[in-house]
Amino acid sequence: MDGVLLFLLTILLSLVVVLLLFVGFFKFMFEPAFILIFKRPVFLYWYPIPKKLNQHQRQILEKEFSFYRKLSDKKKTYFEHRVKSFLLTYKFVGNEIVVTNDVRIIIAGTYVMLTFGMRNYLVPLFNKIIVYPTVYYSTITEHYHKGEFNPRLKAVVFSWEDFVSGHQVTNNNINLGLHEFSHVLHFHALKGKDSSAIIFYDEFMEVIKYYNDAGLNAQLNQKAYFREYAYENQFEFLSVLLEHFFETPHIFKAEFPDLFQSVRRMINFDEKLLC
Ligand SMILES: [Zn+2]
Numbered sequence: 001m002d003g004v005l006l007f008l009l010t011i012l013l014s015l016v017v018v019l020l021l022f023v024g025f026f027k028f029m030f031e032p033a034f035i036l037i038f039k040r041p042v043f044l045y046w047y048p049i050p051k052k053l054n055q056h057q058r059q060i061l062e063k064e065f066s067f068y069r070k071l072s073d074k075k076k077t078y079f080e081h082r083v084k085s086f087l088l089t090y091k092f093v094g095n096e097i098v099v100t101n102d103v104r105i106i107i108a109g110t111y112v113m114l115t116f117g118m119r120n121y122l123v124p125l126f127n128k129i130i131v132y133p134t135v136y137y138s139t140i141t142e143h144y145h146k147g148e149f150n151p152r153l154k155a156v157v158f159s160w161e162d163f164v165s166g167h168q169v170t171n172n173n174i175n176l177g178l179h180e181f182s183h184v185l186h187f188h189a190l191k192g193k194d195s196s197a198i199i200f201y202d203e204f205m206e207v208i209k210y211y212n213d214a215g216l217n218a219q220l221n222q223k224a225y226f227r228e229y230a231y232e233n234q235f236e237f238l239s240v241l242l243e244h245f246f247e248t249p250h251i252f253k254a255e256f257p258d259l260f261q262s263v264r265r266m267i268n269f270d271e272k273l274l275c
């Protein structure tokens with residue numbers, strides 16, 4: 001009996017060692033090489049037991065996101081899984097506003113759309129979403145704000161009125177949700193070590209040449225496609241670019257094809273899914 005037990009233990013231990021070796025090889029050798037060549041993670045979705053939304057929540061996605069409507073059935077389950085994971089990970093705090101199902105799903109859906117090409121999409125830089133009904137006064141800056149990412153408070157803050165107008169008007173290159181969440185991804189890429197953060201950072205270095213290089217910058221200024229606010233600093237530049245990427249992708253691509261592709265690779269976005 002002891003012999004059999006020892007044999008089984010040896011087999012089990014061998015399997016664990018083989019598994020660890022495989023994971024180590026994949027994580028530290030195979031995937032980094034793959035990313036270097038193809039500029040994307042080896043896989044994006046692996047959810048053996050996908051989390052599900054209830055019917056009402058799914059109806060909100062159908063109604064509010066043309067992006068979601070266009071996904072295949074399989075990708076819709078991945079999208080739902082991610083929205084549900086978002087809702088379970090981050091707390092919603094309403095400040096003089098009731099955070100309804102609609103509010104939560106529209107905010108979560110915006111984030112999931114932005115990060116749909118990333119494998120590591122839930123970042124630890126924030127743990128709550130604070131929602132105000134309209135613009136709010138910040139005692140720190142002594143100004144009214146529509147939204148912000150506050151790394152110190154680990155919070156993303158939105159004026160719901162402005163979030164909704166950005167969400168509903170889909171072709172004016174203004175989208176508060178995408179804007180603030182892009183700030184989060186940017187911060188994460190500066191420190192993160194996961195595959196998606198590394199890809200984001202590498203491509204960001206290409207994107208930011210258009211901000212730093214006088215010649216490239218002059219090209220942008222000449223066409224005046226991006227709004228003035230983009231040139232405030234590197235952080236705003238990136239967020240404004242991502243708003244344009246989602247709202248008027250065809251114009252962006254026609255005007256600045258190389259820059260468009262860098263932004264696309266940065267978030268590994270499937271171009272076919274853009275409207
Ligand atoms: Zn900003």
